[in-house]
Amino acid sequence: MTGFTCPVPIAATDSVLLGHGSGGKLSAELLRDIFLPAFANPLLARLEDQAVLEFEGARLAFTTDSFVVKPLFFRGGDIGSLAVHGTVNDLAMGGARPLALSTAFILEEGFPIADLRRIADSMARAAARAGVSIVTGDTKVVERGCGDGVYINTTGIGVVAEGVNLSAAHARPGDAVILSGAIGDHGAAILTEREGLELEGAIQSDSAPLNGLVDAIFAVTREVRAMRDPTRGGLASTLNEIAAQSRVGITLTERAIPVHEGVRGACEVLGLDPLYVANEGKLVAIVPAEWAGGIVSAMRRHPLGAEAAVIGSVTGRDAGLVTMRSAFGTTRIVDMLAGDQLPRIC
C-alpha cells in the first residue's frame, strides 16, 4: 500500500473502478479515504511497501500482495514466480532478508490441475532462487465465473538488516537517484502477450528476486535513504511517492534511463509511456551522492544490476515534484499515474 498525493476526492465515484487497482492516484485515494482511517495505526500510516515491527530487539518486516496478473503465463515468468518475487522484493526494499512466505490460492472451479501444478512448481523454484521457504498456505475455490483461473496471495516476513533505516520519507537534497536497469519490461511483456502483438525482439518480463542485489548494495554501505521497486504505476509513480513523502524535488535525466528497444517499440504501438509501465525486477535507490559511484559499480557486478545507472538527483526546489530533462534540454513534469494505464499487470 503506497501512494499519497491525490487531489481527486473519492466521492467522484461510488463504485470500484479498474483504476483503483492501478497503483496510481485512484489507488492512493482508496487507501487515504477508506483503509487508513479504518485501520488507523502508525505502521500503516508510514505508507511503505512493508510494515516494520520491533520484536525481541530485532526489526521484523511484514508485507502482503495479491496477484491477479493476466495472462497467467507470460514470457519470463508466470503468476507463481511473480507472486514470490513480488513479496520478496517488498521485503528487500525495506532492507529485510526474507525469513518465510505464506501463500493463499483462490482457484476458479474448472481450473486445470496441470496448470496449478506448473504454477506451484514455478513458485517453488522462485522461492529457492530467493533463498526463502513457503511455510504455510491456504486454498479456496470459487464457482466458475466468480474468478479468473487463479489468484495468489503471498505474504512475507523478513528481518531488517542492522544499521539500515530506509523510508520513502528519507530522501534529501543532494542525494543521487539510482536505477538498477531498463524500465518497462514486465508491463510491456504482459501487454504484448495479452494483445497478441507480434513485435520484433521478444520482450521478456524482468520478474526477479531483488534481495541479492540489495545485499550487493549493503556490502558497499547501509547508508541508503530509500529503496523501492517500481511496479504498478512504473518509475514515475514510485519517484512521485518518494518526492511527496520526503517533501523534495527529483530531477531526472531522460537519456540516463535505459529502455530496451523492444519495449520502446511496444510502447509506441500501444501509446504508453515507459515511465508508467510496471517493472518486477528493478529497484530505485536514493543514496547520499558520495556513495553513488561505489553502489553503481557494485550493482553492475550483479547480474540483475548490469545496466545500473545514476538517473537523477534530489533537489530542495519544487517539493513533491518530479521533473525530467530531455536530450534537447527541455524540462517536463513527470506526474503520478492517474487512473488505470494497465490493469492486472501483477
Added chain:
Amino acid sequence: MTGFTCPVPIAATDSVLLGHGSGGKLSAELLRDIFLPAFANPLLARLEDQAVLEFEGARLAFTTDSFVVKPLFFRGGDIGSLAVHGTVNDLAMGGARPLALSTAFILEEGFPIADLRRIADSMARAAARAGVSIVTGDTKVVERGCGDGVYINTTGIGVVAEGVNLSAAHARPGDAVILSGAIGDHGAAILTEREGLELEGAIQSDSAPLNGLVDAIFAVTREVRAMRDPTRGGLASTLNEIAAQSRVGITLTERAIPVHEGVRGACEVLGLDPLYVANEGKLVAIVPAEWAGGIVSAMRRHPLGAEAAVIGSVTGRDAGLVTMRSAFGTTRIVDMLAGDQLPRIC
C-alpha cells in the same frame, strides 16, 4: 492448510472442483499431491493451521487465509470480521498471541465503495476486539465478471506462549476432548441466508476471536496437547485430522455435543449433518484428563465458552478413527468430509 487422510488419488479429476476448497478430502489431496511436494519443507509438512518459526529465542506463528464467503454480509458478521477472526483464531490455535495482521483485497470492478467502507470498518472493530493491528495491506481490482464483489486475504504473525507445545499430532490415549460450545452456527447462518430460508429463531454466525478464550485456558495450564477451530469441514473433519495425525482413536458422546435448536432445524431442512458444518468461533482442545474439569470451568466463565463441555475421549484403539455413541447406545463411524458440503462458507 490441514488435512491428511485421503485415499482418492487426484488423478480422479484433471480440473479444480468446488470440493477442493471444502476443507475435506479433496482439499487434503490438493495439499498432498501438489503443494507439499512443490514447497517441500518441514514446517509446511507439519500440517498445522500455522507455521512456527524460531526467531531470536522466541517462537513466531505465521498463518494465512483467503476469504470468499457468500453472501458478504450475514447475521452475526461479514467477510471483514470473518477475515480478522479467522486469522486471529489460526494463531490462537497454535497458542500464539497475535502480533500483527496484513490484509489484501481483490475487488471486482463496480463493487460499491459504501460496502467496501462498511467491510473495512468491520475489520477494524474485529481487530480492536482481538487486540491486534492491521499494519500492512494491498488492493487489486479485477474486471467485472472476474471476481465476486470482494475477496479478502488476512495473514497474521503471533508469538507462541512459553511452555506451550500444541500439535494435532500430540493427542494421547486417555486425553479428554473439550468443545467450547454449540456447533454449526456459522455454516447454518450462511446457508439459510444464501438460500433465503425463513426459519424460526434466527441463526447467527458464531464468528468471534478465540484468543481471549485461549488465554483463559492457559491460565489453568499450558499442558494442552492440541487445539483447533473446527471451520471448513466442521467438527468431524477437525477430529479426523487429529486422530490421523496422532494415530489415536477418538470416541464422542453424541448428547454431550451442543447444537442450537435453530441450527438443528436448518440442518434437517437442508439435509446437513451439524458435525460437518463450519464454525468460526468455536474451539476443540485435547487435554490430559486431569486438567479437563479445571479447563471446562475456566472456559465457562468466558463469554465464548459458556457451553464448554467434555464431548469425548482419546483412545488407543482404532487409530485414525473417530466414532460416536448415540443416546441409544449405538456407535457409528464419523468420517472425514468427502467432497463439498458447503462451498464458500468462509
